[in-house]
Amino acid sequence: MFTLIQQGGLIMWVILSGGAIALAVFLERFFHVHRAKIKTDDFLKGICNILRRGNVNEAISICDDTPGPAAYIVRTAILHHDRDRELISQAIDDAALTEIARMEKRFGVLATIAQLAPLMGVLGTVLGMIQAVLVIQQKAPLIQIGDLAAGLWQALLTTAAGLIVAMFSYVGYNLLVSKVDVIALDMERAAGEILAFFTGHDTSATAGTVSCSRGPALPDGREGIHALTQAPPEATPRRAGAATRNLNSYTPRTDA
Numbered sequence: 559m560f561t562l563i564q565q566g567g568l569i570m571w572v573i574l575s576g577g578a579i580a581l582a583v584f585l586e587r588f589f590h591v592h593r594a595k596i597k598t599d600d601f602l603k604g605i606c607n608i609l610r611r612g613n614v615n616e617a618i619s620i621c622d623d624t625p626g627p628a629a630y631i632v633r634t635a636i637l638h639h640d641r642d643r644e645l646i647s648q649a650i651d652d653a654a655l656t657e658i659a660r661m662e663k664r665f666g667v668l669a670t671i672a673q674l675a676p677l678m679g680v681l682g683t684v685l686g687m688i689q690a691v692l693v694i695q696q697k698a699p700l701i702q703i704g705d706l707a708a709g710l711w712q713a714l715l716t717t718a719a720g721l722i723v724a725m726f727s728y729v730g731y732n733l734l735v736s737k738v739d740v741i742a743l744d745m746e747r748a749a750g751e752i753l754a755f756f757t758g759h760d761t762s763a764t765a766g767t768v769s770c771s772r773g774p775a776l777p778d779g780r781e782g783i784h785a786l787t788q789a790p791p792e793a794t795p796r797r798a799g800a801a802t803r804n805l806n807s808y809t810p811r812t813d814a
Contacts, residue, residue, distance in 0.1 A: 602751050626744075635650055654749065679720020683716055686716065688709070
Protein backbone atom coordinates (compact mmCIF):
# COMPACT_ATOMS: atom_id res chain seq x y z
CA MET A 559 0.00 0.00 0.00
CA PHE A 560 2.76 2.42 0.91
CA THR A 561 4.47 1.59 -2.39
CA LEU A 562 1.34 2.55 -4.31
CA ILE A 563 1.14 5.82 -2.41
CA GLN A 564 4.73 6.59 -3.31
CA GLN A 565 4.06 5.80 -6.96
CA GLY A 566 1.21 8.29 -6.90
CA GLY A 567 3.67 11.10 -6.28
CA LEU A 568 3.11 14.41 -4.50
CA ILE A 569 -0.48 14.75 -5.71
CA MET A 570 -1.33 11.45 -4.04
CA TRP A 571 -0.14 12.79 -0.69
CA VAL A 572 -2.22 15.93 -1.15
CA ILE A 573 -5.33 13.88 -1.91
CA LEU A 574 -4.77 11.58 1.06
CA SER A 575 -4.24 14.57 3.35
CA GLY A 576 -7.57 15.98 2.18
CA GLY A 577 -9.20 12.61 2.84
CA ALA A 578 -7.80 12.52 6.37
CA ILE A 579 -9.12 16.04 7.05
CA ALA A 580 -12.52 15.09 5.66
CA LEU A 581 -12.67 12.00 7.87
CA ALA A 582 -11.74 13.99 10.99
CA VAL A 583 -14.35 16.67 10.24
CA PHE A 584 -17.03 14.09 9.51
CA LEU A 585 -16.47 12.17 12.74
CA GLU A 586 -16.41 15.32 14.85
CA ARG A 587 -19.57 16.72 13.25
CA PHE A 588 -21.33 13.35 13.31
CA PHE A 589 -20.94 12.92 17.07
CA HIS A 590 -21.83 16.57 17.64
CA VAL A 591 -25.06 16.29 15.64
CA HIS A 592 -25.83 12.90 17.19
CA ARG A 593 -25.64 14.40 20.68
CA ALA A 594 -27.96 17.22 19.59
CA LYS A 595 -30.79 14.76 18.78
CA ILE A 596 -33.17 14.27 21.70
CA LYS A 597 -36.68 12.87 22.19
CA THR A 598 -38.40 16.17 21.59
CA ASP A 599 -41.92 14.92 22.36
CA ASP A 600 -41.00 13.65 25.83
CA PHE A 601 -38.95 16.76 26.51
CA LEU A 602 -41.80 19.12 25.58
CA LYS A 603 -44.32 17.17 27.66
CA GLY A 604 -42.08 17.40 30.70
CA ILE A 605 -41.36 21.11 30.25
CA CYS A 606 -45.02 21.98 29.72
CA ASN A 607 -46.05 20.06 32.82
CA ILE A 608 -43.46 21.91 34.87
CA LEU A 609 -44.54 25.27 33.46
CA ARG A 610 -48.19 24.51 34.24
CA ARG A 611 -47.15 24.16 37.88
CA GLY A 612 -45.49 27.57 37.66
CA ASN A 613 -41.93 26.26 38.13
CA VAL A 614 -40.19 28.50 35.60
CA ASN A 615 -36.76 28.20 37.20
CA GLU A 616 -36.97 24.41 37.23
CA ALA A 617 -37.93 24.41 33.55
CA ILE A 618 -34.95 26.61 32.70
CA SER A 619 -32.65 24.33 34.70
CA ILE A 620 -33.89 21.27 32.81
CA CYS A 621 -33.31 23.05 29.50
CA ASP A 622 -29.76 23.89 30.61
CA ASP A 623 -29.09 20.23 31.42
CA THR A 624 -30.59 18.96 28.14
CA PRO A 625 -28.31 18.97 25.07
CA GLY A 626 -29.47 19.99 21.66
CA PRO A 627 -30.87 23.05 19.88
CA ALA A 628 -34.51 22.18 20.65
CA ALA A 629 -33.83 22.58 24.35
CA TYR A 630 -32.00 25.84 23.69
CA ILE A 631 -34.96 27.24 21.75
CA VAL A 632 -37.38 26.26 24.51
CA ARG A 633 -35.09 27.85 27.08
CA THR A 634 -34.98 31.06 25.03
CA ALA A 635 -38.78 31.18 24.87
CA ILE A 636 -39.07 30.62 28.63
CA LEU A 637 -36.59 33.40 29.36
CA HIS A 638 -38.70 35.77 27.26
CA HIS A 639 -42.09 34.53 28.48
CA ASP A 640 -42.91 37.89 30.11
CA ARG A 641 -42.70 39.73 26.77
CA ASP A 642 -45.22 40.07 23.98
CA ARG A 643 -45.71 37.52 21.22
CA GLU A 644 -43.61 39.28 18.59
CA LEU A 645 -40.60 39.55 20.88
CA ILE A 646 -40.80 35.88 21.80
CA SER A 647 -40.96 35.01 18.11
CA GLN A 648 -37.93 37.16 17.34
CA ALA A 649 -35.97 35.63 20.19
CA ILE A 650 -36.77 32.13 18.92
CA ASP A 651 -35.75 33.13 15.39
CA ASP A 652 -32.39 34.39 16.60
CA ALA A 653 -31.80 31.27 18.67
CA ALA A 654 -32.71 29.01 15.72
CA LEU A 655 -30.29 30.78 13.37
CA THR A 656 -27.52 30.48 15.94
CA GLU A 657 -28.12 26.78 16.52
CA ILE A 658 -28.35 25.89 12.83
CA ALA A 659 -25.12 27.75 12.12
CA ARG A 660 -23.49 25.89 15.00
CA MET A 661 -24.61 22.50 13.70
CA GLU A 662 -23.44 23.33 10.17
CA LYS A 663 -20.00 24.39 11.35
CA ARG A 664 -17.24 23.01 9.09
CA PHE A 665 -19.72 21.51 6.63
CA GLY A 666 -18.04 23.69 4.03
CA VAL A 667 -14.78 21.81 4.56
CA LEU A 668 -16.42 18.54 3.54
CA ALA A 669 -18.08 20.16 0.53
CA THR A 670 -14.80 21.73 -0.58
CA ILE A 671 -12.87 18.46 -0.33
CA ALA A 672 -15.64 16.60 -2.19
CA GLN A 673 -15.31 19.08 -5.06
CA LEU A 674 -11.53 19.43 -5.11
CA ALA A 675 -10.50 15.78 -4.70
CA PRO A 676 -11.48 14.65 -8.23
CA LEU A 677 -9.86 17.76 -9.68
CA MET A 678 -6.65 16.90 -7.85
CA GLY A 679 -6.95 13.38 -9.28
CA VAL A 680 -7.25 14.81 -12.79
CA LEU A 681 -4.23 17.00 -12.14
CA GLY A 682 -2.25 13.93 -11.05
CA THR A 683 -3.34 12.16 -14.22
CA VAL A 684 -2.15 15.03 -16.40
CA LEU A 685 1.18 15.22 -14.60
CA GLY A 686 1.63 11.46 -14.94
CA MET A 687 0.96 11.61 -18.68
CA ILE A 688 3.40 14.51 -19.03
CA GLN A 689 6.02 12.42 -17.25
CA ALA A 690 5.36 9.52 -19.63
CA VAL A 691 5.68 11.77 -22.68
CA LEU A 692 8.97 13.17 -21.40
CA VAL A 693 10.32 9.64 -21.03
CA ILE A 694 9.26 8.84 -24.59
CA GLN A 695 11.00 11.97 -25.86
CA GLN A 696 14.21 11.29 -23.95
CA LYS A 697 14.54 7.59 -24.82
CA ALA A 698 13.16 7.48 -28.34
CA PRO A 699 13.41 5.48 -30.52
CA LEU A 700 14.39 2.66 -28.10
CA ILE A 701 11.66 2.72 -25.49
CA GLN A 702 10.87 -0.03 -22.99
CA ILE A 703 7.39 -0.48 -21.55
CA GLY A 704 8.84 -0.27 -18.06
CA ASP A 705 10.10 3.23 -18.80
CA LEU A 706 6.51 4.46 -19.02
CA ALA A 707 5.28 2.66 -15.90
CA ALA A 708 6.05 5.45 -13.43
CA GLY A 709 4.00 8.06 -15.28
CA LEU A 710 1.13 5.67 -15.91
CA TRP A 711 1.03 4.59 -12.26
CA GLN A 712 0.82 8.19 -11.13
CA ALA A 713 -1.93 8.94 -13.63
CA LEU A 714 -4.09 5.97 -12.61
CA LEU A 715 -3.51 6.04 -8.87
CA THR A 716 -4.19 9.73 -8.39
CA THR A 717 -7.42 9.51 -10.39
CA ALA A 718 -8.63 6.57 -8.32
CA ALA A 719 -7.66 8.21 -5.02
CA GLY A 720 -9.33 11.49 -5.95
CA LEU A 721 -12.58 9.76 -6.86
CA ILE A 722 -12.61 7.67 -3.68
CA VAL A 723 -12.00 10.66 -1.42
CA ALA A 724 -14.61 12.72 -3.25
CA MET A 725 -17.27 10.01 -3.02
CA PHE A 726 -16.81 9.40 0.70
CA SER A 727 -16.69 13.14 1.43
CA TYR A 728 -19.88 13.74 -0.52
CA VAL A 729 -21.70 10.86 1.17
CA GLY A 730 -20.56 12.09 4.59
CA TYR A 731 -21.69 15.63 3.81
CA ASN A 732 -25.16 14.53 2.75
CA LEU A 733 -25.50 12.25 5.76
CA LEU A 734 -24.78 15.17 8.07
CA VAL A 735 -27.16 17.43 6.19
CA SER A 736 -29.95 14.87 6.53
CA LYS A 737 -29.39 14.69 10.28
CA VAL A 738 -29.49 18.48 10.56
CA ASP A 739 -32.77 18.46 8.60
CA VAL A 740 -34.31 16.12 11.18
CA ILE A 741 -33.12 18.28 14.06
CA ALA A 742 -34.41 21.41 12.30
CA LEU A 743 -37.87 19.83 12.17
CA ASP A 744 -37.63 19.10 15.89
CA MET A 745 -36.67 22.72 16.47
CA GLU A 746 -39.66 23.86 14.43
CA ARG A 747 -42.05 21.68 16.41
CA ALA A 748 -40.55 22.73 19.75
CA ALA A 749 -40.74 26.41 18.80
CA GLY A 750 -44.36 26.12 17.73
CA GLU A 751 -45.43 24.25 20.87
CA ILE A 752 -43.69 26.51 23.37
CA LEU A 753 -44.96 29.61 21.56
CA ALA A 754 -48.48 28.17 21.63
CA PHE A 755 -48.12 27.54 25.36
CA PHE A 756 -47.23 31.14 26.12
CA THR A 757 -49.67 32.73 23.67
CA GLY A 758 -52.61 30.43 24.33
CA HIS A 759 -52.97 29.10 20.74
CA ASP A 760 -53.19 25.33 20.29
CA THR A 761 -51.06 24.14 17.35
CA SER A 762 -51.21 20.43 18.15
CA ALA A 763 -53.29 19.72 15.04
CA THR A 764 -50.51 20.91 12.74
CA ALA A 765 -47.32 20.71 14.77
CA GLY A 766 -47.40 17.04 15.80
CA THR A 767 -48.71 14.84 18.56
CA VAL A 768 -47.50 16.95 21.47
CA SER A 769 -49.81 19.62 22.79
CA CYS A 770 -48.52 22.29 25.16
CA SER A 771 -51.70 24.32 25.04
CA ARG A 772 -52.26 26.93 27.70
CA GLY A 773 -52.31 25.67 31.27
CA PRO A 774 -52.64 27.23 34.74
CA ALA A 775 -51.43 30.73 35.42
CA LEU A 776 -47.73 31.49 35.48
CA PRO A 777 -46.07 32.75 38.67
CA ASP A 778 -47.00 36.35 37.82
CA GLY A 779 -50.71 35.46 37.74
CA ARG A 780 -51.23 35.48 33.96
CA GLU A 781 -52.38 32.60 31.75
CA GLY A 782 -49.55 33.16 29.34
CA ILE A 783 -48.84 36.22 27.26
CA HIS A 784 -52.04 35.73 25.30
CA ALA A 785 -53.86 37.24 28.29
CA LEU A 786 -52.14 40.54 27.48
CA THR A 787 -51.84 40.54 23.71
CA GLN A 788 -55.21 38.91 22.86
CA ALA A 789 -54.06 38.16 19.32
CA PRO A 790 -57.06 37.09 17.16
CA PRO A 791 -57.12 33.41 16.09
CA GLU A 792 -56.94 34.33 12.40
CA ALA A 793 -53.60 36.03 13.04
CA THR A 794 -52.07 32.73 14.21
CA PRO A 795 -49.36 31.74 11.71
CA ARG A 796 -49.48 28.31 10.11
CA ARG A 797 -47.54 25.57 11.95
CA ALA A 798 -44.78 27.07 14.04
CA GLY A 799 -45.60 30.53 12.67
CA ALA A 800 -43.44 33.59 12.86
CA ALA A 801 -41.35 31.97 15.55
CA THR A 802 -39.97 29.49 13.03
CA ARG A 803 -40.17 31.25 9.67
CA ASN A 804 -36.40 30.96 9.41
CA LEU A 805 -36.61 27.24 10.22
CA ASN A 806 -39.24 26.66 7.53
CA SER A 807 -36.97 28.28 4.95
CA TYR A 808 -33.92 26.38 6.10
CA THR A 809 -31.95 24.80 3.28
CA PRO A 810 -28.54 23.18 3.83
CA ARG A 811 -25.54 24.75 2.21
CA THR A 812 -24.41 22.87 -0.86
CA ASP A 813 -21.61 25.06 -1.99
CA ALA A 814 -18.09 25.22 -0.63
